[in-house]
Amino acid sequence: MRALAAALVAMTAVPAAAADPMAAAAMLRDRALIANPAYSIVAGLTTEIGPRLAATPPEARARDWVAARMTALGLTNVHIQTYAVPHWERGIETATTIGTNPQRLVLTALGASGATPAAGIDADVVQFADLDALRAAPAGSLTGKIVYIDHAMKAAQDGSSYGAFNAIRTAGPAIAASKGAAAYLHRSLATGPARLPHTGVTRWPDGVTPIAAAALSVPDAMQLTRMIASGPVRLHLVLTPKRFAPGVSGNVIGEITGTELPHEVVLVGGHLDSWDLGTGAIDDAAGVAITLAAANTIVAAIKDGTLPPPRRTIRVVAFGDEESAGPLGGATYLTGYPTDTVVVTAESDFGADRVWSLRAKSGNPTAVAALARVLAPLGIAASPLPAQGGTDVEAAGEAGAAVVDLAQDGTRYFDLHHSADDTLDKIDPAQMTQNVAAWSAMLWWAANTSGELRPKPGGAAPAGAP
Secondary structure, eight states, rough: HHHHHHHHHHHHHGGGGOOOOHHHHHHHHHHHHEEEEEHHHHHHHHIIIIITTTTTHHHHHHHHHHHHHHHHHOOEEEEEEEEEEEEEOOOOOOEEEEESSSEOOEEEBBBBBBBOOOEEEEEEEEEEEHHHHHHHOOTTTTTTTTTEEEEOOOOOTTTTHHHTTHHHHHHHHHHHHHHHOSSEEEEESSSSOOOOOOBBBOOOOOTTTOOOEEEEEEHHHHHHHHHHHHSSOEEEEEEEEEEEEEEEEEEEEEEEEOOOOEEEEEEEEEOOOOOOSOIIIIIIHHHHHHHHHHHHHHHHHHHHSSSSOOOOEEEEEESSSOOTTTTTTEEEEHHTTTEEEEEEEEOOOSOOEOOOEEEEESOOOHHHHHHHHHGGGGTTTSSSSOOOOOOHHHHHTTTEEEEEEEEOTTTHHHHTTTTTTEEEOOHHHHHHHHHHHHHHHHHHHHHHOSSSSSTTTTTTTOOOOO
């Protein structure tokens, strides 16, 4: 593979003064296949720092670590942009059935969960088929009860099942609280059989007092469902997370400054924070590493004279708290660059398995089709579906930027996501390298393609042929 890639680089390299954007993109694609620092970035971040829960000292150390790494890899104007975020940390979390045959259930608190008393609660479990059934429960009918919802999330290459069931976690606890429930449980939003629960944030609308809310591991949820089918179940539940005063999170920003159009920006990145159960390797040290390694591929080609600097500025951001506060990092980024125009934006936040699909929301289908041709040798097919972007680049897309999705294979992503299994050993370096190759080509395309790339008002072009 590396020998073939080296031969392709030699064939596609072009003099800097006459570099065609797409020929240069192909050269960068193949250069990244030979060597790139992505895996070393993930290994360093997850080993030297580890989990990076928002507003905690490890997250702060991670910002400094990434800023130093950006500088070492040749990005310029490196700085940290801080902002305030909620601060929540988990405590004790246990559940045991009450009766003649007590059994321990493995679970973990959801981010922003309320707490039980320190001694826990004893309560009957009431199962609902879905959120609609829970919504239909009369007000006050669940007073003192533990609500439980199961589901049938399945693995999918595009991860679409997550979207279908996500509201069980994000909205379910608040609905249960509004009906008087003492606590809330759901089957983890997970597709693997490991007896490891998957956390994730839940939301509390104004006026709703948070209750204890937790996710059961998949095997334990299946066990609870079977037990309920056989008769009433009563649980002893202890969840003691704590809320603190708002803390600090922040974006780490570095760039390759454009020459002709420095205030037209290609904005890319991943998010730096993670949940606390694993080490945040796939979610999302991988995304930070992939985008930073792609930028470094371009920096190296500039330094050795193979390519000139890009026309537009390429700005790489390791966004701050995405897991609990959502889009604050992306919105805060925009406040720091009021005179810049984000022309193209993209985020890597779906692990490190291979890119299989190109999707774009752009007003220039001809340019998108040219990018598709460069990515095709990597096994990436153009899709007619519009790009969705990611949480951290949502604000830039809403402000008018073209959005590109280099969609990764998510078949096993939700086996690991938000769990203690999100660790470095789950990353396949060869698949990560394919990501870096795709991102290297896309960044050069976005930074150097002539003409308008942003969507036309009122519509978006598909990623296929014009």
